[in-house]
Amino acid sequence: MAQVRNTVSIPVGKDQAHEAQFVSFNGLNDDKEHLALIFKGADHQTVPLVRLHSECLTGDVFHSARCDCGKQLDEAVETMAKTGGIILYLRQEGRGIGLYNKLDAYKLQDSGMNTFEANNALGFDDDLRDFSVAGQMLKALDVQEIDLLTNNPQKTASMEKAGITVRNQNSTGVFYNRHNGHYLSAKVSVANHDIDLREIAV
Numbered sequence: 263m264a265q266v267r268n269t270v271s272i273p274v275g276k277d278q279a280h281e282a283q284f285v286s287f288n289g290l291n292d293d294k295e296h297l298a299l300i301f302k303g304a305d306h307q308t309v310p311l312v313r314l315h316s317e318c319l320t321g322d323v324f325h326s327a328r329c330d331c332g333k334q335l336d337e338a339v340e341t342m343a344k345t346g347g348i349i350l351y352l353r354q355e356g357r358g359i360g361l362y363n364k365l366d367a368y369k370l371q372d373s374g375m376n377t378f379e380a381n382n383a384l385g386f387d388d389d390l391r392d393f394s395v396a397g398q399m400l401k402a403l404d405v406q407e408i409d410l411l412t413n414n415p416q417k418t419a420s421m422e423k424a425g426i427t428v429r430n431q432n433s434t435g436v437f438y439n440r441h442n443g444h445y446l447s448a449k450v451s452v453a454n455h456d457i458d459l460r461e462i463a464v
């Protein structure tokens with residue numbers, strides 16, 4: 263059984279205008295330092311809005327245009343600052359292959375492979391992320407039922423498998439730019455993400 267290790271309040275977001283409780287854990291089923299950020303928004307939610315965000319150093323920190331991670335994280339922070347909610351920040355960089363391997367995969371993508379083909383060429387499966395740890399974190403927070411902020415049906419399925427009831431799957435925004443169109447279209451065609459790309463020429 264995972265348990266809450268500590269909770270500390272940190273101002274975050276644009277202009278540091280929002281307050282999030284950063285929660286650390288003991289007893290998670292891997293040795294990584296996953297975090298929960300709890301936002302107490304205007305509506306006190308009995309069923310919280312939850313975002314499972316996998317770490318992406320290039321996108322989250324440096325706002326890389328090769329993916330949409332940074333924009334999705336910013337959107338989650340701004341949304342949850344208003345409504346309340348929980349971001350589970352999962353330390354599984356590059357769909358679980360790690361930062362250096364992700365950079366190797368980017369290099370292969372520059373020669374024409376999509377994100378999944380590049381991971382396969384490096385000897386990895388399409389997606390090595392394990393979302394069961396997110397279920398452990400929610401249970402440690404005493405959360406049994408959620409609204410999940412995602413376009414990825416695999417995340418919803420993995421939460422149900424971990425024993426968490428997903429009441430609604432709420433879509434995220436579409437953050438297209440001239441560098442990430444192929445990445446977004448591969449998420450739709452290979453991993454069945456629910457992203458409406460009809461308006462976008464990719």
Ligand SMILES: [Zn+2]
Binds near residue numbers: 318321330332
């Ligand atoms: Zn990213």
